[in-house]
Amino acid sequence: MGGSNGYKTKQRDTILKxxxxxxxxxxTVNGISDYLTGQGNHVGTATIYRHLDKLVEQGIVRKxxxxxxxxxxxxxxxxxxxxxxxxxxxxxxxxxxxxxECSHVKELASHVYSEHGFAIDPLRTVFYGxxxxxxxxxxxxxxxxxxxxxxxxxx
Amino acid sequence: MGGSNGYKTKQRDTILKxxxxxxxxxxTVNGISDYLTGQGNHVGTATIYRHLDKLVEQGIVRKxxxxxxxxxxxxxxxxxxxxxxxxxxxxxxxxxxxxxECSHVKELASHVYSEHGFAIDPLRTVFYGxxxxxxxxxxxxxxxxxxxxxxxxxx
DNA sequence: TTGCGTGCAAAGGTTTTGCATGGCA
DNA sequence: TGCCATGCAAAACCTTTGCACGCAA
Numbered sequence: 001m002g003g004s005n006g007y008k009t010k011q012r013d014t015i016l017k018x019x020x021x022x023x024x025x026x027x028t029v030n031g032i033s034d035y036l037t038g039q040g041n042h043v044g045t046a047t048i049y050r051h052l053d054k055l056v057e058q059g060i061v062r063k064x065x066x067x068x069x070x071x072x073x074x075x076x077x078x079x080x081x082x083x084x085x086x087x088x089x090x091x092x093x094x095x096x097x098x099x100x101e102c103s104h105v106k107e108l109a110s111h112v113y114s115e116h117g118f119a120i121d122p123l124r125t126v127f128y129g130x131x132x133x134x135x136x137x138x139x140x141x142x143x144x145x146x147x148x149x150x151x152x153x154x155x
Numbered sequence: 156m157g158g159s160n161g162y163k164t165k166q167r168d169t170i171l172k173x174x175x176x177x178x179x180x181x182x183t184v185n186g187i188s189d190y191l192t193g194q195g196n197h198v199g200t201a202t203i204y205r206h207l208d209k210l211v212e213q214g215i216v217r218k219x220x221x222x223x224x225x226x227x228x229x230x231x232x233x234x235x236x237x238x239x240x241x242x243x244x245x246x247x248x249x250x251x252x253x254x255x256e257c258s259h260v261k262e263l264a265s266h267v268y269s270e271h272g273f274a275i276d277p278l279r280t281v282f283y284g285x286x287x288x289x290x291x292x293x294x295x296x297x298x299x300x301x302x303x304x305x306x307x308x309x310x
Numbered sequence: 311t312t313g314c315g316t317g318c319a320a321a322g323g324t325t326t327t328g329c330a331t332g333g334c335a
Numbered sequence: 336t337g338c339c340a341t342g343c344a345a346a347a348c349c350t351t352t353g354c355a356c357g358c359a360a
Contacts (some may be wrong), residue, residue, distance in 0.1 A: 006339070007333080007335075007338090008334075009341080028324095029325085030323095042342095045324095046326075046343080047340075049324095049326075050340085070223075072325090089271070089273045089275070104266050108260065112244070112255070112257075112282070116287075117287030118253065118285070119290060124247065125283045128280045129274045129275040129279075129280070131273050132272030135274060163359075165358095184350085199317045201319095202315075205316090205351095206315095223324075223325080224324090226350085
């Protein structure tokens with residue numbers, strides 16, 4: 001955590017720029033790689049991993065693991081907003097990842113800590129369930145939907 | 156989801172027995188495989204995965220994903236323990252599973268449903284974090300940390 | 311006998327590592 | 336000039352899938 005975080009390189013800037021421009025959504029290494037390649041700014045996969053690791057260590061980026069089969073998700077953390085903690089809802093039907101920025105959850109977290117001595121880690125905790133769209137669809141159509149695809153947009 | 160859960164085989168019994176005997180800790184496929192092989196009860200990896208998948212579907216076993224590098228973790232759920240109605244806290248350090256019978260959580264669940272339209276599934280949802288004992292230990296023991304994860308206690 | 315269950319190996323995907331080269335300071 | 340950073344490919348893992356054979360019902 002010293003002053004020096006390594007050299008300032010084109011690749012580092014490119015990745016950090018991408019992260020800050022997508023701070024409202026979760027991104028995967030694959031997503032970053034594809035996007036940058038499409039923009040003509042190809043960066044090697046290993047380099048992306050290495051930078052992301054460093055950024056996570058420095059607290060600039062957070063790492064989420066939703067599923068063991070899917071790749072890890074990363075998200076930029078705004079440095080000035082000290083308490084940018086939020087939890088996540090993951091729909092078991094469509095795989096959508098929803099950000100839950102809600103005071104109720106934070107209250108719960110502090111309650112659990114003071115009453116139960118347990119420090120909840122919002123980085124790792126994911127609420128599983130069924131999202132609004134899917135429960136509405138469930139009532140209307142009953143087609144087989146076996147998609148395990150992730151579409152993690154929506155901020 | 157018919158009544159039949161498949162044939163009763165030696166492998167299925169072996170795996171289920173292992174799960175029930177380790178219900179207090181989370182286990183990995185690798186751990187199961189190694190243990191059974193050591194006991195002279197070798198079961199193929201694919202078979203373990205296939206059974207675990209079924210058990211998860213049936214709600215007999217829970218699946219956790221702590222890290223994308225590590226494999227998934229599994230844990231047996233006692234059918235008569237009423238675990239379907241309350242939430243769980245899992246310590247990332249010691250793997251302990253804590254039953255959280257707390258009105259605050261239920262309130263949160265109904266709030267999330269009414270306000271955010273998301274129906275949380277208590278069976279799948281686990282709060283990750285650090286338990287009281289482990290956070291006390293962390294303060295006392297500050298020995299070598301070659302662990303590349305973990306140091307993320309903020310807030 | 312029928313058809314699911316099993317084991318092995320191969321495939322598919324994500325992340326890490328080794329090594330020679332390139333680029334920042 | 337001295338190192339760190341990068342890229343490529345291979346390796347290391349975890350998980351799934353295909354296929355032939357075994358075994359429960």
